[in-house]
Amino acid sequence: MQVAVADAAVVDAYGDVVGAQVAALDRDSLQASSAGAVPFDAEDLAAWAVAMFDENLRRPDLARLMGWIRLEQRRTGLLFDSLDLQPKLAAVAAAQAAGRVRAGDPADLLALVVAMASAWSPTSGAYAATADEPAADHDRRRTMLRESVQRAVTPQDEPTTTTAAPYCANPYNAP
Template sequence: MADQPLTSRGAATYQRILDVATEEFAEHGIAGARIERIVSAARTNKAQLYAYFGSKEGLFDALFFGSLERITNVVPLDIDSAPLGADGLADWAVRLYDEYLRRPDLIRLATWSRLERRPGGHLVAERDRRDAHKLRAITDGQAAGLVRQGDPFDLMAMVIAMSMAWSPVSNVYAATAQEPDDAHERRRVLLRDSVRRAMAAG
């Protein structure tokens, strides 16, 4: 992005580009996204887009890392004065489920990054990972006898995977916000109970 502060008009253009590009990348992926479609729908031009983001890859990076930041901030793993337990992990999984309903485009961005950039290993490079505080919380919960033993990263990965059972990238069934509330509540109950049982100590 340009070093100089954005004017209000520039900020509006910048946000339009982000909004349009999120839909474009979520639908078509990195290789399939087209800058021409983005600038047309955002009512701007290539020169402006490149001034903000440098390249198509730079634009995707802004969206992708912004989506990770959003999920971290909007759906944090609650850590208060008490050690984290299986109940806390279960509640976190349910809140992730709800976030996938609100913003299915964000999970699609992560999936495209997995498919096109990092087919193995961590989804992001070590320097970009945002899970250190979650791993510490799980480790503390294990030390307090509230979370089952095992590699904290593996436990976190399992909870996230369980939360994604009905996500937009599920190969079984993708839930949508348009479904009846009772369907979502039934899944929340099952998800919360399953994670609690899977993560409980002993």
């Protein structure tokens, strides 16, 4: 997503070129292209997460731009003022009432699923995948994502408790 910035005064007003690009974009269009690109299904949050993973591979520019907006423009709260999560929250609540999605605050469940779907996005703190990587890598990630989200949102018959693993200074080189 390239937006030409011809006037240095515009860049100065926003602090950098990316800020000027965001200002030049219609935020509603950005929101629609990011949130509307993946059909939401509260009955299958795992498939929704995988679709978001695929969208991040297809449009890494949007993921990076939304990450920048989060870091520089909207550090807390909703990413966009006009973002209406009510239909999604209501759908999750309905799936919860029907016993198909675990109990919990629907907004927290959505945040968790979005975060999981973004694990390999351009804004990942661990590893940013690209569409140029082998298909087998993406298939492995999709499978892990689908299974992990499914486990996270599936209702449990009995409450479970987890025991935290011992602290490891470098979790990537844990014994």
